Amino acid sequence: MIDLHKYSAIMVAGFKQELVYRLDYFFSLVFRILTALVAIFVWITVFRTTGASSIGGLTPDVLYAYFFIANAISIFTINDTVASNMQDDIQSGNITTSVVRPVKYPTLIFFNALANNFVGLLTVLIPFMIIIILVAHVSITPVTLSLFILEIITAYLITSALYFIIGSLAVYLVNIWGIISVADSLYLLLGGGVIPLILFPGWASQILLLLPSQLSVYTPAATLLGIISPSAAIGYLFAGVVWAVVLVVLAALWWKKVSQNITSVGG
Amino acid sequence: MTSNRLAQSIRFFFLAQRYYWKDFLVYRAQAVVWALYSLINFLFSYVAITVIYNVSSGISGWSYFQMLFLVSTASLVFGTINYVLSPDWINQLMRRGGMDTRLIRPYGRATIYLSAEGSLSSIVSAFGAFVVLIYSAFRLGLGPAPFIGYLLLLAIGTVTLTLMLLMLIVAAYVVVRGSSAVSRMLSFMSQASSYPLPVYGIVGQLIFTLVIPIGVASYYPSELVLTSVGALTLAVVLLVSVAISTVSYLGFNRLMRHYTSGGG
Numbered sequence: 343m344i345d346l347h348k349y350s351a352i353m354v355a356g357f358k359q360e361l362v363y364r365l366d367y368f369f370s371l372v373f374r375i376l377t378a379l380v381a382i383f384v385w386i387t388v389f390r391t392t393g394a395s396s397i398g399g400l401t402p403d404v405l406y407a408y409f410f411i412a413n414a415i416s417i418f419t420i421n422d423t424v425a426s427n428m429q430d431d432i433q434s435g436n437i438t439t440s441v442v443r444p445v446k447y448p449t450l451i452f453f454n455a456l457a458n459n460f461v462g463l464l465t466v467l468i469p470f471m472i473i474i475i476l477v478a479h480v481s482i483t484p485v486t487l488s489l490f491i492l493e494i495i496t497a498y499l500i501t502s503a504l505y506f507i508i509g510s511l512a513v514y515l516v517n518i519w520g521i522i523s524v525a526d527s528l529y530l531l532l533g534g535g536v537i538p539l540i541l542f543p544g545w546a547s548q549i550l551l552l553l554p555s556q557l558s559v560y561t562p563a564a565t566l567l568g569i570i571s572p573s574a575a576i577g578y579l580f581a582g583v584v585w586a587v588v589l590v591v592l593a594a595l596w597w598k599k600v601s602q603n604i605t606s607v608g609g
Numbered sequence: 610m611t612s613n614r615l616a617q618s619i620r621f622f623f624l625a626q627r628y629y630w631k632d633f634l635v636y637r638a639q640a641v642v643w644a645l646y647s648l649i650n651f652l653f654s655y656v657a658i659t660v661i662y663n664v665s666s667g668i669s670g671w672s673y674f675q676m677l678f679l680v681s682t683a684s685l686v687f688g689t690i691n692y693v694l695s696p697d698w699i700n701q702l703m704r705r706g707g708m709d710t711r712l713i714r715p716y717g718r719a720t721i722y723l724s725a726e727g728s729l730s731s732i733v734s735a736f737g738a739f740v741v742l743i744y745s746a747f748r749l750g751l752g753p754a755p756f757i758g759y760l761l762l763l764a765i766g767t768v769t770l771t772l773m774l775l776m777l778i779v780a781a782y783v784v785v786r787g788s789s790a791v792s793r794m795l796s797f798m799s800q801a802s803s804y805p806l807p808v809y810g811i812v813g814q815l816i817f818t819l820v821i822p823i824g825v826a827s828y829y830p831s832e833l834v835l836t837s838v839g840a841l842t843l844a845v846v847l848l849v850s851v852a853i854s855t856v857s858y859l860g861f862n863r864l865m866r867h868y869t870s871g872g873g
Contacts, residue, residue: 366787373793380801384668387808388661391669398664520642520730527649536653537660 354457371466378413382406398541404567407478408538412563414470416535417462419497419558421505423455425522428509433516437604448597451509452502459498471566480567489575490566496582497557501529503589504554510593510600534560540569551578554585618720625724633729643730651688651734654680654803655741671805674748675835680803681742683827686767687799688735693771695727696778696795700788703779706870718865719858722775751834759834762846766826769850770798772857773822779864802827818849825850 389402400408428451431437440447474480482490508525512518530536533555539547540560550556556578565575634640658680662673671679702708702725711721746756774795781791802823806814818824829846832838838846 365785366781366789369785369790370793373790373797377793377797377800380797380804383808383810383813384661384804387668388665391667392665394665515638517636517639520639520646523646524642524649527646527653531649531653531656536657541660541664543663 367461374413374417374466378409381409385409398538400538400540400569403478404569405538407474407480407567408563408569410478411470411474411566412535412538412559414467415494415562416530416533416559417466418459419494419501419562420526420529420533420535421455421459421462421501422508422522422526423458423505424451424502425505425509425512425518425525427451427454428506429512429518429522432512432604447601448506448594451506455502474566482566485572486565486568486575489572489579490562493557493562493565493575493579493582496579496586497562499586500554500557500582500589503586503593504529506593507589507596510597513600513604529555529558532556533558534563538564538569540564552581554582554589557582557585614717618716621714621716621720622724625726629726629729640730643728644733647688647728647730647733648737651684651737654684654800658803668805668808672749674745677741677745678749678835679805679827679831681738681745682763682831683799683802683823684738685735685742686763686770686802686826687795688731688733688738689767690771690774690795691728691731692735693723693727694774694778696774696781696788696791698727699725699778700782700786703782703868703870704786708868709870719772719775719861722779722861723771746834749835755834759830762830762833763826765847765850766822766830769822769854769857770826772854772861776857776861776864779861779868783864783867798823818846822849822853825853 385402385405389397389405395401397405428437431440431451437447440450443450475482505522505525508518508521511521515521532550532553534550535558538560539550539556541547542550551560561570561575561578561582564570565572570578655677658673658676661667662676667673668676699708699722702711708721708725711725712718714721716724774791777791777794778788781788798821801809801817806817806824806828809817814824817828825846829838829842833843
């Protein structure tokens with residue numbers, strides 16, 4: 343039988359950790375919103391200059407809502423907590439104590455990060471969605487909402503598996519901040535966090551939609567805003583599920599190999 | 610006396626850089642990865658601009674190469690600032706007491722903070738931005754003459770922004786003990802300065818000139834070369850730069866009175 347108390351204790355610790363510097367967290371959220379507003383102001387000007395009612399099939403309202411919601415989604419889906427926590431554990435030697443704990447290290451690290459990311463989900467993603475629904479008059483059907491939730495969960499699994507593989511590299515490299523930062527930036531760009539994937543040239547857009555990163559920002563935002571049809575969203579979600587399974591299996595196999603090479607401070 | 614002290618401070622800054630670079634290059638693979646990171650971040654704005662101009666006629670009054678020039682200017686400014694200042698690192702130093710041992714050195718507080726190691730790999734994005742800047746200037750047919758005024762304004766603006774951020778880093782430490790907000794603010798400023806100020810409307814333009822002076826570092830220097838800036842605007846920009854620099858420097862020193870390090 344699964345001992346839920348064990349996992350809830352890990353999550354409570356993660357929540358507390360994330361909210362230690364509440365005021366700092368609040369101000370960083372404000373600047374996150376302002377960053378989304380920069381893109382919106384730019385596109386307002388572009389639409390005004392062009393005089394077109396839509397660009398790349400996207401109307402002004404949809405595009406503005408996209409940048410707003412994309413920013414919120416990325417807080418939950420593009421999160422390097424797993425990799426950075428693993429690096430900290432390996433550098434400090436804390437990873438060795440995980441051997442004597444009643445929970446396996448990958449489970450521990452996953453639930454701890456989940457708690458951290460839940461703070462982003464509760465304080466940003468859900469409020470932003472409510473604002474978008476009210477301000478941009480986005481009509482959300484039960485189908486698009488269900489697809490959106492499934493996409494977010496799948497994206498979270500993909501990101502966690504990817505960052506788990508990256509995090510485990512710390513066993514060999516010790517300091518992986520550079521790699522984590524490269525992954526963050528690439529994931530945001532390739533996932534549609536900077537520009538919606540539909541606006542890239544056709545060939546680039548088609549390639550990007552095949553990558554696991556498509557599910558991190560573009561597909562959930564596009565599903566919610568009706569940029570892509572539910573049937574197309576199901577196709578992207580299916581591709582995402584395949585990516586998630588492949589990456590989780592890869593991460594498990596990789597960890598089996600890597601965990602044999604762990605040396606903590608002192609050898 | 611003052612010039613002697615300034616020369617000593619500059620010498621200290623460059624000496625510190627020498628050691629940081631030696632330390633940075635010990636782990637060559639890490640150095641390459643960080644350089645790659647800076648390069649990717651540097652390409653972000655170019656991708657955005659290229660896609661915008663690919664699917665539309667762009668921003669009114671600004672050609673593609675003029676936008677490249679502006680984006681490069683912004684990248685050059687923020688590449689330089691990131692090279693000198695790292696909010697997270699300085700915050701860590703203050704929290705853990707690492708700044709205490711540095712503060713006993715015989716230099717000014719601002720010199721010590723500005724020599725406390727920023728993100729060295731940002732030099733890659735600054736250098737990349739400079740290359741694109743020269744290329745776009747060549748494509749726009751700009752001569753070397755207007756560049757003197759441009760470089761002067763750019764330098765003044767960069768110093769202004771650096772001093773303001775220095776004050777904000779210490780303020781964030783004193784008030785919230787964190788650095789996430791200042792890091793996010795830096796990222797926001799970098800992105801906002803990549804576009805012409807009129808994009809943000811008259812209120813936005815005023816805020817980005819008088820309150821968060823990203824305009825004085827990237828937009829007005831670019832405008833000076835690309836179009837023309839009136840004498841009054843130029844005077845206001847210079848006055849604002851001097852005023853914000855002075856307030857930031859004084860504010861930094863005042864906030865340092867409230868500084869207590871980790872355990873202190």
